[in-house]
Amino acid sequence: MALLEIRDLKKYFSTPRGMLHAVDEVNLDIEEGTTLGVVGESGCGKSTLGRTVIRLLEPTSGTVMFDGKDITSVTKRQFHALSTQMQMIFQDPYASLDPRMSVAELIAEPIKVHKLTRNRAEISERVRDLMDTVGLARRLERSYPHELDGGRRQRIGIARALALNPKFIVCDEPVSALDVSIQAQILNLLQDLQQEKKLTYMFITHNLSVVRHISNEICVMYLGRVVEKCEAKELFVHPYHPYTKALLSAIPIPNIHIEQKPIPMTGELTSPINPPNACRFAPRCPYATEQCRSSEPALEEMTPGHVVLCHRAKELNDL
């Protein structure tokens, strides 16, 4: 069953030059206990999507059904009660943590804000439990964020997200600021927590190789649009969209005997402000035709569950 159903979701921002289409007509389902990887370059709208889904940003239009409830139509007050079930882990743990608060204070903060308990002993016990859960040594309770490395700071961010017993977590580039060895530890922790607590994740990243093992499904975004979505394994063996293929070709191959051949993406980026009625990838696509420059493609199902936004997807697949 889908825990999250996103329908025709749009998030536009008004700018002096016109409307910036950050998220445009996005339709996605995320099954309970699974991970949807959301991938794309910086500026593709993936972080805006994550923030809009949990109403850190108000959507321009569209709906988000969470556990059967339309959270886009409830008042802010009603949403406050629901918001404990939807949390976020941020990219830069240092920037998202108040440097004046100790580890224990940081983890206790959401418990106090949402008034889960006012009992100080219960709060301390809950903080220690959470520290154990995310692998933070109890002796660090009184440490401050600047005294810790990036991995431990991200563990604080994860403990804060878990403090309210959420069902759904948006992980917004949670490992991209970390060293590679620590990235693996944090990814393993997130996977263990998912199994243990049946968590559902939206995992946002610019790096396809990061989501390869953690995602059940992956959606690729380009300038506000979902251009391809399918099961994670399928995306790596049978990509259709030229943009997905270019992203995959840029993943480093750990074998010196295999020559890396990244597909170049030249050409200007389409402006996300008042985008034209055309494929937004057309200026950078080596396969663009007149049709691509004069009409926007619609998402089409290539095989069951595998959708692609490209006029020429079938034809290019047969080449």
Ligand code: SF4
């Ligand atoms: Fe390229 Fe045309 Fe497909 Fe867009 S619709 S990705 S321009 S082939």
